Amino acid sequence: MTWDRVSLATLIFEKISSEKEQLKQRFSASQNGIGHLWLDDLLPDEIAENIAKVFPEPNQMVLKKSIRENKYIAAQMDLYNPLLEEIIYAFQDKRVVAVIGEICNVKHPIPDEYLYAGGISLMGSKQFLNPHLDNSHDKDRNLWRVLNLLYYVTPNWKEEYGGNLELWPNGLDQKPITIHSKFNRLAIMETHNNSLHSVSPVVFEGYRRCVSNYYFSDSPLLASDSFHVTSFRGRPENKLSDLILRTDTFLRMCLRKIFKKGIKENPHVYKKKEN
Template sequence: MTKDEIVGLITGKLTSERANIEAQWQNPEDTPTRHFVIDGLLPENIAHAIYDAFPKSADGFYSRESFREKKRTSAKIEQYDPILGAITFAFQDPETVKLVADIVQFDRIEPDPSLYAGGLSMMFEGDFLNPHIDNSHDASRDRYRRLNLLYYVTPDWEMSNGGNFELWDADCKVPKTLVSKFNRLVVMETNKDSWHSVSPVTVPGPRCCVSNYFFSEISPDNSDYFHVTSFTGRPEEHAKRAIGAVDNALRNTVSKLLGFGRGKDEARK
């Protein structure tokens, strides 16, 4: 399966679901963050082939582990089965980008071939991602991060497995949970208030996901701003909330002064 063939499948599905996507995007439920969900994005045999192409362990993946998160990612797409590159860059194809941008009515949207903070993700039992807002910019700080595209490919993934995507209300008190369901695409907007997370995985896993971000020179609210990826705790995690506020302020200050953003070295060159 080539990238161009996958592009045709993705754009065909998005076009057929356009009215549904626009309705979801324009009227988000239980969260202020605009988003849409498409199930059955690709024929199941292709989605299974993508999952089967993921490595059997996270050896070689970059591991993050702190009070903020525990996850494993890789932007080194060339090291793996070609179908993983095909699906990753099918989302970045001009035809796909143009269609998504047109549906959500965003201007001057561009993909990120460097896969800064994107690429392949594997999460295992105990892995999690606390509520956070994404880094506001790309690695060079020339463009604002505007859209997050997440494509899940682990078969038979259920709510009880954990590892599910969560979109929060403005106070990060109540989440809207979207199961990381097999062959499901989730697209969300990214801005100063788009708090999201991944619930702790409760099974050995892996929960496999292909991630992409789209950027634009245009700010989400037409203001000039910058912030690092900023975390808080879950509603019951009072200590993490307090620590997170201090941690976010410190990392933001250091990043502004040094011009250094975390994860830059993990991106493709």
């Protein structure tokens, strides 16, 4: 059977709606720090397994490797199996966007058709994503980034393999909240000036696969929110890396005060062909 974004969105909407009240409670209980929730068995296992099977190989993706992060990413979805584009845009269906906005208390969330920093990602052995704040805005710096949606599709991925989402609501001096990147699990988190998060290093000879979306809004989540570039920190045990990364963020913020949209265009977007 061929699954398109509408049929996938219907399944996602029905699953989320069936647990809406529990998800509201889970999200509300965490909002004093970094509002978040997760939902297991989002889609029938067969579909989730097929999504994992059609992921491109690492050499078909873009490697982002630096002191900040080490992972494979892709946003130019017309280069890959159509199922990947369909599942990404299923999360942008107006029914799905509306019910997630209601659960997370976000009025009029706006999905990102250009997949700015979204799309798909792979993380293998020794790869990681250091603690960071997501860029506060969309690619044109018109809308505020408010929600991060992460759909994990690697069968049999155990928590001890690493590659798990970590939330640091109390800063790097306290233990993070760890959300296992479990197969067929959807994780959602707020993005604002205090939503420090990371992905733990992978310690397994295999790849953690993830489908990512961001929602935006005309207004920030917190009254205290302000514009910022993607702002990295070092892990608590890496003091030197932390110093280097904080300096890096400071310098990039200085540049953005001069060049509003940066010196060069961010390549991590879906450049769609014009009809």
